[in-house]
Amino acid sequence: MNNIVVQILLIALAPILGGLIYGLERKVKARMQRRIGPPLLQPFYDFLKFADKRKMIVHSTHAFLGLLHFVSLWFAVAVLIMGGDFILIIFLHLLSTAVIILAGFSTRSIFSHLGANRSAISVLAYEPVLIIIAISAYMLTGSFDVSALYASEIPVLFKMPLAFIALLLILPVKLKKSPFDVSEAHQEVVGGVELEYSGIFYEAVYTAKWLDYIFVYLLVFMFGGANIWLGLVLVALTFIYINALDNSTARVNYKQMLRFCLWVALPIAFVNLLLTMFGVL
């Protein structure tokens, strides 16, 4: 991650890579259910189809907030790839989520409101854990820069294993995967905040979902430190873990989700912070 050309290429290709991950995920998911599944490039076919559909917007602010969601998420991914400030990354990601929550509340659709409510609750569930992981990283390296973690000779995984476990526990919330997919919940709120988007403006929200994959898997990759192969193995294992979990569990309600994240994931992250602070590992 040191070469500037590689960084710029990764930032430019981030949505395409995310689309490939999403296509692979749909394929893997179908195989787990003994189906054949859609082709690998299916997300891009969807993308091209939506480009041609009629644009029906609720009001212009709503459509603009959808685009802003995509752009601010891309900024967060860019800062993460460039190895910037961890806190800045978390708050850029929070900004993009806040923007889409605003968009959800700006329409009159009740499903959109419910989805926005539930998205806000999901933020409440995963954000504290991420912040504590960032503080642990600061205690470890003495700087909030992610580049210090990328450059770490001993992989970060061995320095803060509990932080990795806490991250694994909140990833389904962040990626809106079962059992913590209340904010999307196609059977209950028909997609939540993305409900009122159509045509080319839905594309922004749909592509932002691909960027979310890149964001999350980069966070996982970070735990490999300077060892790129360890990072890639971690990403592959996390991918299988997320999909297996998504296929084998049912949805819990938002209270159970919040309780799990704040009573299980957050203490694990906090214990990790204490261990790092006193230099036990």
Next chain:
Amino acid sequence: MKLNKYRKKSPWILHYNAGGCNGCDIEILACLGPKYDIERFGMINSGNPKQADVMLITGPVTKRSRERLVDIYSQMPEPKVVVACGSCTCTGGVFRGMYNCEGGVDQYIPVDVYVPGCGCRPEQIIAGVVEALKKLENKTKEIEKSVRLEVAPVESDNQINRREIAAPINNGGKPSVFG
């Protein structure tokens, strides 16, 4: 750049039950399951009219559901196709001429493909959707203009209408409310 050919590669389905008996709905859901697996053609049961391309309708259109039907249809952005699944949806089926429904879904919205059968088999539904996708690919911007339907109501055909053969209500010589 012509993007028409990508329409048939990712048709997203909206499924609406206009007062049917759920037989055809179960067959539609069987298409989405592991045995027929229409997701391999990129179809998703999206459940959201604003992002759907293909509308699958089941059931005769009852009095209560017709407003919602037209509402949902008008919320779908063009290009879109409508597939009527099952005998009831095509013609009214056994419910034709009853007091609460008329002769099929094409009295209210334009239909592209009719899939007969009670209930229609999953193979038939897939064949019908494939036919609909051919139509979807050839849709032009013309479809975005609004049109007025010119289909006459069902009273004009030879079907027995139960309103007419029902015994008149004795309410003191005044004409019955149904007359």
